[in-house]
Amino acid sequence: MATHFQGSPAEISSLNVFITLFRAADTIQSRFARHLRRDGLTGPQFGVLESLHHLGPLEQHVIAEKLLVSRGNITFIVDKLEQLGLIARAVITEDRRCNRVTLTPKGSEFIARIFPEYAAYIAEIMSGLTEDERLALTCLLKKLGKHNNQEIAS
Amino acid sequence: MATHFQGSPAEISSLNVFITLFRAADTIQSRFARHLRRDGLTGPQFGVLESLHHLGPLEQHVIAEKLLVSRGNITFIVDKLEQLGLIARAVITEDRRCNRVTLTPKGSEFIARIFPEYAAYIAEIMSGLTEDERLALTCLLKKLGKHNNQEIAS
DNA sequence: CACCAATAGTTCAATCTTAAACAATTCAAG
DNA sequence: CTTGAATTGTTTAAGATTGAACTATTGGTG
Numbered sequence: 001m002a003t004h005f006q007g008s009p010a011e012i013s014s015l016n017v018f019i020t021l022f023r024a025a026d027t028i029q030s031r032f033a034r035h036l037r038r039d040g041l042t043g044p045q046f047g048v049l050e051s052l053h054h055l056g057p058l059e060q061h062v063i064a065e066k067l068l069v070s071r072g073n074i075t076f077i078v079d080k081l082e083q084l085g086l087i088a089r090a091v092i093t094e095d096r097r098c099n100r101v102t103l104t105p106k107g108s109e110f111i112a113r114i115f116p117e118y119a120a121y122i123a124e125i126m127s128g129l130t131e132d133e134r135l136a137l138t139c140l141l142k143k144l145g146k147h148n149n150q151e152i153a154s
Numbered sequence: 155m156a157t158h159f160q161g162s163p164a165e166i167s168s169l170n171v172f173i174t175l176f177r178a179a180d181t182i183q184s185r186f187a188r189h190l191r192r193d194g195l196t197g198p199q200f201g202v203l204e205s206l207h208h209l210g211p212l213e214q215h216v217i218a219e220k221l222l223v224s225r226g227n228i229t230f231i232v233d234k235l236e237q238l239g240l241i242a243r244a245v246i247t248e249d250r251r252c253n254r255v256t257l258t259p260k261g262s263e264f265i266a267r268i269f270p271e272y273a274a275y276i277a278e279i280m281s282g283l284t285e286d287e288r289l290a291l292t293c294l295l296k297k298l299g300k301h302n303n304q305e306i307a308s
Numbered sequence: 309c310a311c312c313a314a315t316a317g318t319t320c321a322a323t324c325t326t327a328a329a330c331a332a333t334t335c336a337a338g
Numbered sequence: 339c340t341t342g343a344a345t346t347g348t349t350t351a352a353g354a355t356t357g358a359a360c361t362a363t364t365g366g367t368g
Contacts, residue, residue: 005208005269005273007270007273009285010277011273011274011276011277013292014276014277014280015273016292017283017291017292018280020291020292020295020296021182021291021295022179023222023299024175024296024298024299024302025175025176025179026222027299027302028298028302029176042353042354044354044355059316060316060317068177068180068181070357071316071318072317072320072355072357073354073355075318076354076355095315096316096363097316097362097363097364098315098317099316099317119159119161119165119169122168122169122172123162123164123165123168123169125172125301125302126164126172126298127168128297128301129171129294129297129298131164131167133294133297134164134167134170135167136294137171137174137291137298138170138171138174140287140290140291140294141171141175141291142174143283144182144280144282144283144291145174145177145181146282147282147283148178148181148182148185148279148282149181198324198325213346214346215346223326224325224327225348226325226326226327226348226349227324227325227326228347229347229349230325249333249334249345250333250346251332251334251345252333252346252347253347
């Protein structure tokens with residue numbers, strides 16, 4: 001994209017980040033999704049299970065915010081996982097608008113079993129970088145993300 | 155995700171990159187898509203127009219490879235842009251399996267007019283980083299992407 | 309208390325995307 | 339040449355995702 005574009009240096013370097021960011025994310029996402037399909041999961045389904053696994057029971061809107069998907073989509077995803085018997089909804093008394101989503105024993109066993117495989121797979125995906133590079137990359141991406149989260153709020 | 159996960163340092167830093175990469179990409183993608191909607195475009199539609207604008211006429215499979223979407227999806231996207239009168243298909247004589255996609259005068263005028271706005275918008279998105287940081291980030295992401303493209307081939 | 313805005317979850321229509329099967333064409337080995 | 343493999347684009351069915359409208363509930367203000 002930027003290759004044949006005439007602009008200021010800041011515009012050119014920005015376009016290069018933009019392109020490279022999405023190409024890397026798409027490539028990795030595609031690899032990861034193909035892996036998930038073997039376990040019959042989509043990315044967001046895995047995200048919900050993983051969130052509950054590491055953070056405990058969560059309300060639906062918290063999950064939506066965490067995974068950056070719409071509330072309507074969370075309803076859909078939670079429906080699927082509930083049909084699979086991996087999670088359960090529970091209305092909470094303090095605020096009856098909310099559903100608290102929890103892992104069932106089956107779901108808990110499932111995510112605990114498969115998560116280490118995915119952690120190892122992600123480590124392989126990132127093994128093209130050194131430890132220092134991974135830390136630096138995380139730092140830069142966090143800074144970039146923070147800048148753009150603030151922009152949304154405003 | 156990595157916050158409550160016990161693993162090797164390489165696994166933890168890898169998970170951190172993974173999470174941060176997708177959060178940043180999703181946040182930015184969402185901002186960008188909202189901007190595109192005002193011009194009645196989706197991300198991939200913009201990608202097709204921009205590719206043709208900067209690279210000249212391209213065959214469909216080249217566009218698919220470049221944008222990392224399926225061939226079937228390119229058929230769909232090109233259909234849409236053709237209905238809008240922004241691009242045209244042309245069968246080429248050297249290989250009659252291929253369609254060469256070109257910008258119409260209307261499409262060419264359109265992308266030439268809106269592209270600078272988006273370049274400026276992307277520069278704003280990336281303005282949370284310094285020039286050096288943008289260059290470093292691009293470098294790291296390219297290295298990461300290259301590693302994972304090779305893996306797909308094998 | 310009464311009312312109105314804000315919030316949580318659901319539903320629905322529209323759109324996007326993919327994978328797989330298919331037809332047409334090209335290429336390569338014999 | 340001819341046959342079989344590979345490639346290009348299209349079609350189709352299935353599924354994912356969003357935004358908007360809707361209901362139920364909560365919270366705050368007068």
